[in-house]
Amino acid sequence: MRTEAGRRVVNDPDVAIVGTGPNGLAAAVTMARSGLRVALYEQDEDIGGGLRTKALFDDDVPHDICAAVHPMAGASPFFRAFDLAARGVELRQPEIGYAHPLDHGRAALAHRDLAETCAGLGPDGAAWRRLMRPLLEHSAGVVDLVLSDQRALPRDRRAASVLARRALVHGSRAGARGFRTEEAAALLTGVAAHAVGRLPSLASGVVALLLGHLAHGSGWPLVRGGSVRIAEALAADIRAHGGVLHTGRRIDDLRELGSPRAVLLDVGPRAFARLARGRLPAGYARSLARFRYGPGAAKADFLVSEPIPWANPAVGRAGTVHLGGTRAQMWRQETLTSRGVATDEPFVLVVDPAAVDPSRARPGRRPVWAYAHVPNGDPTDPLERVRARIERYAPGFTDTILMQRGISARDYERYNPNYVGGDIGSGAMTLVQSVLRPTPRLDPYRTPIPGVYLCSASTPPGPGVHGMAGYLAARSALRREFGVRTPGSLAPR
Template sequence: MADVAIVGAGPNGLAAGVVMARAGLNVEVFEAGRTIGGGARTMELLEPDHFHDVCSAVHPMALASPFFREFGLEERVRFEVPELSYANPLGGGRAGLAYRDLGRTVQGLGKDGQAWRRLMRPLIQHIEGVVDTGLNQFLRVPRHPLAAALLGLATLEQGSGLWNLRFSTEEAAALFTGVAAHAVGRLPSPAAAGAGLTLGALAHAGGWPIPLGGSQALVDAMAEDIRAHGGVIHTGQTVDSVGELNGARAVLLDVSPNVAARIAGGRLPQKYLATLDKFRFGDGACKVDFILSEPVPWANEEVWSAGTVHVGGTRAETAASEAAVAAGRHPDNPYVLVSQPSGFDPSRAPHGRHVLWTYCHVPHGSTRDMTEAIVRQIERFAPGFRDVVVRSHVMTAADLEHYNENYVGGDFSGGAVTIPQLLARPSLGPNPWRMPAKGLYLCSASTPPGPGVHGMGGYHAAKLALKDVFGLPMPGLSPAA
């Protein structure tokens, strides 16, 4: 009989498994898919020896997440950290460029350089507090009040109609808009601004790492640690009820609220089930992976060295695209996230070939194939792109939900990223990971701190379960522990 059963082997479920197995408990992880990984799988989608990240590809939190830092991820996985964290191409071969080196970024932004420095430098100087505020301090008095205040004030500015007061050039305005649009939703908004500021500060504080071998390397490192400490991971095994889990004393669910209700509904009070039912999912994504015969021919050659490219054009164009999606329309010129990991990791494709990772935002539940719209949008800023495409593979928003039932409507964020749903994710309270039934915990991206590959949802839930159920302290997580 397992002490702990974990449903879902995504980054959060595996993080919970690491904590529980390290505490000396008998752990079993159940994954419905044929392979582990959830939002961090790497697969051969089109041709042998071409390795595509099915969901996440670049990992701003990999070196910053408190869980990953305790776990010693940097000692377990090799990373390439591009000097140019992200870029936003514009017409005429122009581009906003966010280097790890803040000074170089400031210099490249010309007359808006000092405005960028004033926005980002205070957050960079207090980056540990900024990260801790976002990932650890849910509904608590901040341990880093100055960092929290700096982040809050900047969020009020860039998350409101005031956002156009700081910058006078298209390059700087688009550079911030591109990173804020990761949050999926209308712009400006406080939730998008908070995400953009945190990601933007991390881009300068340490960069946005790309794991060598693909995102799968992150989850494989966690799985290896679980097994090394006696845990067992089952794949291809769907769990429909907690009654199937061999009487485990603690059950941690790395699933969406609707799936949690299906699995544990018989043990949950109706009021809580009603809360789960009200949880709102956001808009979706259409994911398109490419094999290329050559690197993307960006009009601005510096863009090629960026780990991530935000292809949305100007601030106004990106905001219009996101507003169209929020209104239920498919934009003609979508905001597209792009990464070419083979430019940093040759193992991802054979010599002379490249893999390209892209997705754009689409209305919830969309069945539309956006491949042509994505190609056309990239072609705007990389003339000749169409000519270097060898093959492509598309997953519509509906396909994403079929691939992973936690991506409801193609929402890979685990729920709409809005201020109300960041405060009540999925319920309001200081410990939203604890479900109102003995030994049951929710630990997916539908809990704080929300989306991203950081493992913190699993970390927080496991910490609670250790205390509540087993009366145990947190174990050491480092490779040497």
């Protein structure tokens, strides 16, 4: 998607935003809806950050370059208010949110329907119901708690209690006693691996419960036509309210932005230090330098001739597939990866988008999207390891491949500087850093430079296409720089 590169702005805007990932765009929507003149700057020729969609091998077959599945887009407070559906963005729900195949054709399936999921888990069905039903009953409170700025007491104390008690169990080895079968244990652990770090951990326990229960609630949808449709809807709203987007414009110094009253940066700590050019107090600069990054993601894209031939055909109905083996294997693998040890059997996430969105496929051609978790900065092309992982659970997959492309974790950082070492979460998801990212300040978005705010996934609530870091940073800037305590409505007009 192209935007108006090079358009001249006569006067400095009220707000300048660097970076057009989902958080930068959400910040711009919030500011523009509050009556401010907004300008955005993107170094790439295309906006969207992690929401980009491109034709990699065939002009008729779109591939999501980063995010492909969006459990947060249907659940976050920002997108609930923004109302993607009313703007023509169709979130297509898979019949099975996620699946976890095991050897010998076995598989655990997280159906949208909780009762159907429990029935498929046999002797662990009752345990899965006890785990998930209270979270579903308090889902709005759980989501609002996790997707907050992590600086205030929860408004829904009951939801906080429900989440905390379960996270303490399933974020530790005590969770191993919760299920009797490999299928149920693997089903939950595969979701915990979305934390991309050591397993088990309290942070991974929260991630597993948040994403796990959403599969039975608002779902794990894919966007019809590709993830870029979300970025396009945000950009359209920004333009409708007078905002201007400059693409192909790299910012190397904050002074290049002129004199806006507020600057919001959808960048990570390292990029912020570069932009600040020595203007940061020594203590704050040291705190930013201590910010830790997690394992990397290596990307594999395939153009294939037919649906993935899973040994268990039901897996083909899932929107997301986790390939990691048993719980014990995933605990070992993810912990080794977090320590910088590469192995031949990484945890892999696979999406066959056309299984949920048939518009992505053409006769004899369809995309397959995959991530492998690897050590930070790993330079290895992931194609062979990812292909082998898929082949293990889908014999014959290799024979369907028409074209393929791999991006190492090291090269992913070149694609997006926020992904340091390939860390697509823009910071390690440890419990302490999840709460105190990027530095331990009362307002995590405000920086020591007057009028300058951070709004990337390196700030709370962290990674995911939810827009909340941008929205919360914008609200902070509105209060402090413009005296606006109630932002303009985000609803379509």
